[in-house]
Amino acid sequence: xxxxxxxxxxxxxxxxxxxxxxxxxxxxxxxxxxxxxxxxxxxxxxxxxxxxxxxxxxxxxxxxxxxxxxxxxxxxxxxxxxxxxxxxxxxxxxxxxxxxxxxxxxxxxxxxxxxxxxxxxxxxxxxxxxxxxxxxxxxxxxxxxxxxxxxxxxxxxxxxxxxxxxxxxxxxxxxxxxxxxxxxxxxxxxxxxxxxxxxxxxxxxxxxxxxxxxxxxxxxxxxxxxxxxxxxxxxxxxxxxxxxxxxxxxxxxxxxxxxxxxxxxxxxxxxxxxxxxxxxxxxxxxxxxxxxxxxxxxxxxxxxxxxxxxxxxxxxxxxxxxxxxxxxx
Numbered sequence: 001x002x003x004x005x006x007x008x009x010x011x012x013x014x015x016x017x018x019x020x021x022x023x024x025x026x027x028x029x030x031x032x033x034x035x036x037x038x039x040x041x042x043x044x045x046x047x048x049x050x051x052x053x054x055x056x057x058x059x060x061x062x063x064x065x066x067x068x069x070x071x072x073x074x075x076x077x078x079x080x081x082x083x084x085x086x087x088x089x090x091x092x093x094x095x096x097x098x099x100x101x102x103x104x105x106x107x108x109x110x111x112x113x114x115x116x117x118x119x120x121x122x123x124x125x126x127x128x129x130x131x132x133x134x135x136x137x138x139x140x141x142x143x144x145x146x147x148x149x150x151x152x153x154x155x156x157x158x159x160x161x162x163x164x165x166x167x168x169x170x171x172x173x174x175x176x177x178x179x180x181x182x183x184x185x186x187x188x189x190x191x192x193x194x195x196x197x198x199x200x201x202x203x204x205x206x207x208x209x210x211x212x213x214x215x216x217x218x219x220x221x222x223x224x225x226x227x228x229x230x231x232x233x234x235x236x237x238x239x240x241x242x243x244x245x246x247x248x249x250x251x252x253x254x255x256x257x258x259x260x261x262x263x264x265x266x267x268x269x270x271x272x273x274x275x276x277x278x279x280x281x282x283x284x285x286x287x288x289x290x291x292x293x294x295x296x297x298x299x300x301x302x303x304x305x306x307x308x309x310x311x312x313x314x315x316x317x318x319x320x321x322x323x324x325x326x327x328x329x
Contacts, residue, residue, distance in 0.1 A: 004120070005046055007031045007077070009039045009053035009065065019052060022109045036060025040068060048077045050116055055083035055094065063097040070098040070153060070296045078119045078269070082107055092186050095179060096155045098296055100269065122241040122270045123299065143210040144171035144327055145224065145257040149246030149276075151178040151268025153296025155187055157316055158266070162213070163194040165320040171262075171327055173197070173213040174222065174253070176246040178268065181218025188215055206231045216244035223252035240272040250276025254283040261285035262326060264319065265310075268300035277309045286326050288312045288319065 006028045008019045016032045023030050031046065033039040035057060042048065051069065055062035062081050069079060081094040086104035094102040101115050146168075150157060154177045177184060185201060191213065192199040199213045200206065202222045207230045208214065214231060216222035221244050225232040232252075239245035246265075250273065253261040263280040265273040267290060277287045289310045292298035304310050314322055 003027050003029055004049040005029050005031060006050040006052065006116075007033065007039060007042055007048045009033045009036065009051065009057070009062070010082075011035055011054065011057045015054065019107070022107075022112060026113075036065040036068070039065055040072070043069065043073050043077070047075055049120070050078045050080070052080045052082060052112075055081050055085065055090075063093060063099075066094075066097045066099050076269075076297050078116070078123060080112075080115060080119075088182050088186060091180075092183055092190075095183055096190075098153050098156070100152050118241065119269075141229075141257050141260050144260045144262060145208070145253045146171050146173045146262045146264060146323065147246065147250050147253050147276075147280075148173065148175045148264045148266060149250070149268065149273035149300060150176070150266035151242070151270060151272065151297070151300060153267035154178070155190065157290070157296065158187075158191060159194050161266075161316055161319055162191060162197075164317070165195070165323070167196050167211070168324070168327065169211045172208050172210050174202075174208070174216070174224070174249055175213065176216045176222065176244050176249055176272075178242045178244070178270075178272070179218065184215055184218050191215070202231045202233065204231065204233045216249070219243055221245055221248045223248050224256050225252070226256050229256060240270055240275075242270065242272055246273040247276035251279045254279035254285060257283075257285070259284035262323070263287045264323070265289040265301045265304045266316070267295040267297050269297050270299055271303050273300055274303045274307055274309070277304050278307070281309050286311050288314060288322060288326075290319065291315045 010016045020030050031042050053062040079099045080101045081099045082103050084105045091102045188201050202214050202216050221234040223232050261280050263277050287309050289301035289304045292302040294315050
């Protein structure tokens, strides 16, 4: 692995030294900061690939620093939050702020390096390229399926999107948000607070009907099956280094819903969604991606756009209006 710049942010000097020692002899060049302001200065002057920040710091804590990085730094780093607070609520707050992962103290070297390695591989993953997408012919459905793919920065983006969207009666919404099972279970309640449409965690054989939002559970891929049209959960290998992944969902939507399938690709790291978007396009469905320039992390929408699969590239604020127009056709 080529040398990468890593930034350690912690107000405790002893903790900075301990973390720095973990990377001795590795392929990382280590920077260190004692607070959020110092960290931002380093980030603005150097291309940092990975940020490891403590949560509990005076003035600017790790979550505020994460949010500031996501807003102000052009080349986005992987962000890992460290904290002694090991609770589900704390984990949710870290991931909702835009962190890629969360590690409870005490921090063990092998575990931290594994998390970093997995995140780097995911960020560098490339879309599967095919010479030709297979066009699929399907029976006509009387409602739409809207699939949404998102990763880092997804929770706040989804909340913003559904808060503005209102109630849609002629489409079912199927969401793949990358994350652990506990986070996805909690996110069902968080999303339900901003929409009047029912929000459900995907379950095997759960019927897919319009006017309902389905969130893929952790550790399984969520797809749409036929006869009846219902959710199927696949306990197969990770795809694009993630599980759940959006690609199998999009492919199944293309097969079942055809031209009434719509793929939305929001903020996220990696390439998930690009392969499945090709099947949506081949079946005469629509693909809308969040504008990479305004997305918290540009990778996922940018790759779909680069492959010329996006019908529209639009800001998240415009996405509800554009989607509603598409659902009228």
